Amino acid sequence: MKMPLLLTLFSLVGPLALSAQNDLRSVEQLPIDRFDEYQANTFPPYPWNRMGKNANGLTLSLSPDAESPFAGNKETGKGLLLKDETTSAGKNAGISCHFTAPPKGDVYLGFDFQYTRPKQGNGLDAVCSLDDGKNGKALQLHLGKNGKISLRTPSGTLKALTNLEPGIWYHIAIKLSGENAAISVFDFRGAAPNPHQVHVRDWKRLFRTTEKIKPSDAIRRLSFFSSAPDSATGSWMLDNICMAGKVDADRSAWLPFRQMDRNAMYAAKRKVYIYHYPVYTPGWSAQDPGLAWLTRTMLNPTLNLKQDRKGAGTELLYRPYPRPPMNAGLSSEAMKAKEMEQEIRLASEMGADGFICDFHSHPQKNNGQAYFTNNSFALMDAAQKHFPNFKIIPAVYSSSGMSGINGEADKGCSPEKYANSEVVQRVLKHPAALRTPDGRVVFSMWLTERHSVDWWKKVMRILKGKGTPIALLAQFNSTGKLKEFSEICYGMTNWGPREPGRYNWTGSVRPLTKIAAVPIVMQDVRTRGSHLYESQNTSLLRGLWDQAIADKADWAILNTWSDYSEQAMAPSTHIGFVPYDMNAYYSQWFKTGKQPEITRDRLYYCYRRNHFDVKQNKGVKWRVTRGKAYNDIELVAFLKAPGRLAIRVDGKLHTKDLPAGISSFKVPMPKDKTFVPEFSLLRDGKTILSARGRYTVLGEVEYPHMLYCSGIIAENEETK
Numbered sequence: 001m002k003m004p005l006l007l008t009l010f011s012l013v014g015p016l017a018l019s020a021q022n023d024l025r026s027v028e029q030l031p032i033d034r035f036d037e038y039q040a041n042t043f044p045p046y047p048w049n050r051m052g053k054n055a056n057g058l059t060l061s062l063s064p065d066a067e068s069p070f071a072g073n074k075e076t077g078k079g080l081l082l083k084d085e086t087t088s089a090g091k092n093a094g095i096s097c098h099f100t101a102p103p104k105g106d107v108y109l110g111f112d113f114q115y116t117r118p119k120q121g122n123g124l125d126a127v128c129s130l131d132d133g134k135n136g137k138a139l140q141l142h143l144g145k146n147g148k149i150s151l152r153t154p155s156g157t158l159k160a161l162t163n164l165e166p167g168i169w170y171h172i173a174i175k176l177s178g179e180n181a182a183i184s185v186f187d188f189r190g191a192a193p194n195p196h197q198v199h200v201r202d203w204k205r206l207f208r209t210t211e212k213i214k215p216s217d218a219i220r221r222l223s224f225f226s227s228a229p230d231s232a233t234g235s236w237m238l239d240n241i242c243m244a245g246k247v248d249a250d251r252s253a254w255l256p257f258r259q260m261d262r263n264a265m266y267a268a269k270r271k272v273y274i275y276h277y278p279v280y281t282p283g284w285s286a287q288d289p290g291l292a293w294l295t296r297t298m299l300n301p302t303l304n305l306k307q308d309r310k311g312a313g314t315e316l317l318y319r320p321y322p323r324p325p326m327n328a329g330l331s332s333e334a335m336k337a338k339e340m341e342q343e344i345r346l347a348s349e350m351g352a353d354g355f356i357c358d359f360h361s362h363p364q365k366n367n368g369q370a371y372f373t374n375n376s377f378a379l380m381d382a383a384q385k386h387f388p389n390f391k392i393i394p395a396v397y398s399s400s401g402m403s404g405i406n407g408e409a410d411k412g413c414s415p416e417k418y419a420n421s422e423v424v425q426r427v428l429k430h431p432a433a434l435r436t437p438d439g440r441v442v443f444s445m446w447l448t449e450r451h452s453v454d455w456w457k458k459v460m461r462i463l464k465g466k467g468t469p470i471a472l473l474a475q476f477n478s479t480g481k482l483k484e485f486s487e488i489c490y491g492m493t494n495w496g497p498r499e500p501g502r503y504n505w506t507g508s509v510r511p512l513t514k515i516a517a518v519p520i521v522m523q524d525v526r527t528r529g530s531h532l533y534e535s536q537n538t539s540l541l542r543g544l545w546d547q548a549i550a551d552k553a554d555w556a557i558l559n560t561w562s563d564y565s566e567q568a569m570a571p572s573t574h575i576g577f578v579p580y581d582m583n584a585y586y587s588q589w590f591k592t593g594k595q596p597e598i599t600r601d602r603l604y605y606c607y608r609r610n611h612f613d614v615k616q617n618k619g620v621k622w623r624v625t626r627g628k629a630y631n632d633i634e635l636v637a638f639l640k641a642p643g644r645l646a647i648r649v650d651g652k653l654h655t656k657d658l659p660a661g662i663s664s665f666k667v668p669m670p671k672d673k674t675f676v677p678e679f680s681l682l683r684d685g686k687t688i689l690s691a692r693g694r695y696t697v698l699g700e701v702e703y704p705h706m707l708y709c710s711g712i713i714a715e716n717e718e719t720k
Contacts, residue, residue, distance in 0.1 A: 024253050027321050028576040029099035030243035035062050036076045045696035046676045051225045052093030057086030068112035068169055068239035069188050071296040076702040079239030087231045094225025101218035102245030106324035107176040109243050110290025114169045115144040115236040123234030129223040138216035154214040162207040173288045175324055181213045242290040244322040247571055248342050256638035257596035265351055266389040268591035271555045276355035277563035278375035282320040284339040289322035311620030312527035313703030316564045318574040340382040344390055351587030354391035361421040362399040383432040391434035394427035395444040405478040407452030415458035428468040436471045443470035449481045456488055491515025493557045498524045498533030500543045506551035517555035518548040522579045524567045525707050530622045532706050537606040537634035545586035556590055578604050578710035598640045603689050603713035605679055607633040609705045610698050611671045619703040632666040633677050648678040674699040689713050
């Protein structure tokens, strides 16, 4: 293989563009950025790119003064400030971001904006542009020209939409649907919003219109820049950029293998279920995703009010991908039904047979327990209506306030109270509940051993007498009660290991129960207590799947789909579709017992956004719960033929020759360095795949971000 070619490749790696020969699309690279993680007085890191020329008197950097009030992050908040004080430069100055085109369908863009103007003249004209990265412009909004928001129409003329006032923050929301752009503008001058409200009520919508635009075949670039002449001066500020597309678009072209027919997957003897935590749903509704509750609260350190999490900064480190808003006019129940239908579609198309879903046996009205119990019932209803082969295993908490691994919760809730719960009876009669061949509902509870075997026996006896017998799938958080529980369990699973290594769950429980259900975990990173378990990039996930397949476990349980406080594997910010696509591959292998043929080369990178010992300006030092932290950058290759992997890290090139199949290549992450990893696959002297990682490694941070972030490199990506 020719090394000069490889060196040339890495000298050229830059913003990604889609090959005209392919139409692979994804929401994975759409920009979602609040700029708060970066250092003040710096330019936003890659994937943001600078536009225009540097000049004295021209400022283009992040500033706390440019923090938008919509979320009010007073602790680490920053926005992009462009200040033009020179009369000889400034035209076309701004930022841009290239990305894989979103799937066909609705596309959303939201951002916050403010502009000022000099004492004389009109000042700057900021332009927001969505285009194909070349000449095809889908949307151009002029912000501030003549004191207005104006749309460039398909004919090329400017159409004034509404007035803008200097010094006022606005939130601008755009939903593209074919040739139509629905544009809304919100004003922040009204009553100060209560950021703890789940729904935005206090921000005044100034304007809404639907306009015709020139549709582009595929949007691949977002830009914000000044179009005023060099002689113009003034400033503008930009914050909280959020794009969204069709998250549940078909993934088959991205996968390195051919998926089996879904009905054949459902018919397989071995099963794959996913733990669905109903607290952190995507929040898909008719509301503006740029003003979402998750963004305003869970990702805002100022509003992180939980003392055991404040040292980590934000309450959550990542979130489900936002979705374009639904059409207005739907009831809240209809919107929730559509949201849950999409959750099931994603899981089903990945290869899952169903969800394990939490309920509360006695939820209090209008509190968190009632909220997520209602979410879980909506999930069951969606399964029954749209996916009859996709089943739900109800996991119903008792009302005991006590916990433990030795039956401590018995004192807090009688078996009679639990078995007679309206919620328990409702889930057991629901058609979407998973049933054994003899008609029993497969039933569960996380931390099953919080109640004693005798307590469970009484519950099972009462339920059988009511004509709703259960088959207990125990979810253990310990291993001391396995033999004791063997007399009542239909199946046994565990919350799972958190570090790579041999984990003989199948061998341990197979003599004790009918169903040996092995847990599958990607990583466990918790802001509460600022601690993590070292999964060593994707080693934990791949290793557990390898063991489940080799041990011929009966079921695989993915922990979890949506518990963002510990570990989640649904399509999400930072982790993208990497765990999703890997789970799709291994699920088919697990179910069939035959490794799927790799028909397409695919690369999956995985690394943290900072070294474990990064210089941090705020918060506490994170700790590893067991063992030590690793600081590796990993490239996992699914290769249809032998090839050479290459990773460039802070100017240093690492290569490794690998056979066909699945291989992992890891290189160390340097400390105190800011850089963008670059990845490549070469074969016979030719570059097959190449791309930068979408996450800049930061040498200095506000709060550390200890989640392993990941992304996919497919053959349709090329350098410019």
